[in-house]
Amino acid sequence: MAGAESQFSQRNGVPMKPNKLSWPAVGAALAMVTLVACSSSGGESSADGQVTLKWQGYSQERVGFYKEAAAEFKKEFPNITVVPEALAEDDYKQALPLSFRSKNSPDLFSYTWPTAGDYFELTDVLGNNWAAPLDASVLPADFKSRFRGTSDLMEPIYGKDGKIYTVPRPPSTGTIGYGYMYFNKDVLAKAGLTGNLPATWDQFTAACQAIKEKAGASCIAQSTQSPDEIERLLSTFVAVNVKGYTPSKVSTQSGKFTETSDPQFVAAIQYLRSLYEQKHVLPGQYDKIAARQAVAGGKAAFYFDGGWMSTVFPETFKFKNFGVALPPAKTTAAPDGYAGRIPQGPPLPELFISSQSKHPKEATQFLEWMTRPNGWYAQHFTEKGFDLLPWVAPDKAAQWLPKDNATRDLLPLDPKLHVLAPVPALKCPDLAKSQALTKVDQIQENLVHSTINKFLLSGGDWPSMARSVEDKQNKVFEAELGKEASAGLKVSTDCFAEPAWDGVTPFKYTK
Secondary structure, three states, X not given: OOOHHHXXXXXXXXXXXXXXXXXXXXXXXXXXXXXXXXXXXOOEEOOOOOEEEEEEEOOHHHHHHHHHHHHHHHHHOOOEEEEEEEOOHHHHHHHHHHHHHOOOOOOEEEXXXXXXXXXXXXXXXXXXXXXXXXXXXXXXXXXXXXXXXXXXXXXXXXXXXXXXXXXXXXXXXXXXXXXXXXXXXXXXHHOOOOOOOOOEHHHHHHHXXXXXXXXXXXXXXXXXXXXXXXXXXXXXXXXXXXXXXXXXXXXXXXXXXXXXXXXHHXXXXXXXXXXXXXXXXXXXXXXXXXXXXXXXXXXXXXXXXXXXXXHHHHHHOOOOOEEEEOOOEOOOOOOOOOOOOEEEOOOOEEEEEEOOOOOHHHHHHHHHHHOOOOOHHHHHHHHOOOOOOOOOOHHHHHHHOOOOOOHHHHOOOHHHHEEEOOOHHHHOHHHHHXXXXXXHHOOOOOHHHHHHHXXXXXXXXXXXXXXXXXXXXXXXXXXXXXXXXXXXXXXXXXXXXXXXXXXXXXXXXXX
């Protein structure tokens, strides 16, 4: 289970480049598999009915908690012993496939990085013959309905042919969704803005001026040093002001690269440029660490980023006097004034039962116990301040979160800010084999974000700049999709188009 922040920039349903194994890495992984095999074999059973399950992943920082959970589980299921293990992520990626080849796979394993892109986890593990379905005989009738935002564990993300194969992990977009406006309460107090947060663009500009004049600080600190850091601003501020925004910049209206020239996007990016022109943004080229430090240190008032900042600010920067709010809308206060909302797909798959396990029933019992909405695991995971689990109701989360955990402030904002969005890979599963988006990326690395960065810092004619980039993208995009369609893949620009979706209402998935 990778950290939420490290995952946020992954595209939902976008093919990604496969990881290449070096021979030294394979050799090291083989040695690790041998070591693991000697120290802890897969599921075992004894003559007296005792069963041992090996549960393997790569969240090393949570192993202590997992061991507590295993001990608690054993109180209810005294014949089952769960042994959690965690490797470093890169080591785990190498060791897992080798453990299957050596017939020594763990009974329960995490798999979160399919080469074809998000939402192809199950495709990968079934293609490798790694996964067994959960044992339906030990699942309650309402099991599918306990997982938030999954459309009852919809196929093909979580199951196939009526069988459930996996349970989801916390959203890759952070503690409770990606995209909030954080602020330093002291800076706003000096500017006379306490209790008067800006909710529209005009109000935000006025607030920036007050912050400059009365608090002697910059209005915003926001990194533009790399594509994923620019995207923190775009996916937070721009997304709510553009209908159906997608980080890939493929428009849900057209199914092509037309998003950055869309009038709503143009208006939003031009407004952001105006803040640079008026010197309301902390000057310079700096990374996210410097941007966050500027806000924590009172050099800037606002910062746009994901839900993880509710723990990053107090833990990393020892900064607690911050607030969190909705990003401003163009003319009318949020959420009614939003043209769109920040898109999220269903939570991604994570935990699977090995096809080599001799105890799929007992492994299913553990997964059922783990995912009880009111169970020990859900409560104590939340109390630890980890990511919010997909099977924990918001009211329970508010009850269980530590009193000083600012995540509780995000809970009421989440449904106002985020929306369940369409995922092209679910509409067109053959995108797992498509190279169209990869080919577009190869035109020029970071072409879109570098152009946006240039405009924000230096200005220019954005509609013209956007169309120039889009023409290059669409030429390659459409040609590659056409080539793949001629070769038999069921892919086209229609896979990416959902023109009827309004961007503010949860997308209705069909099974």
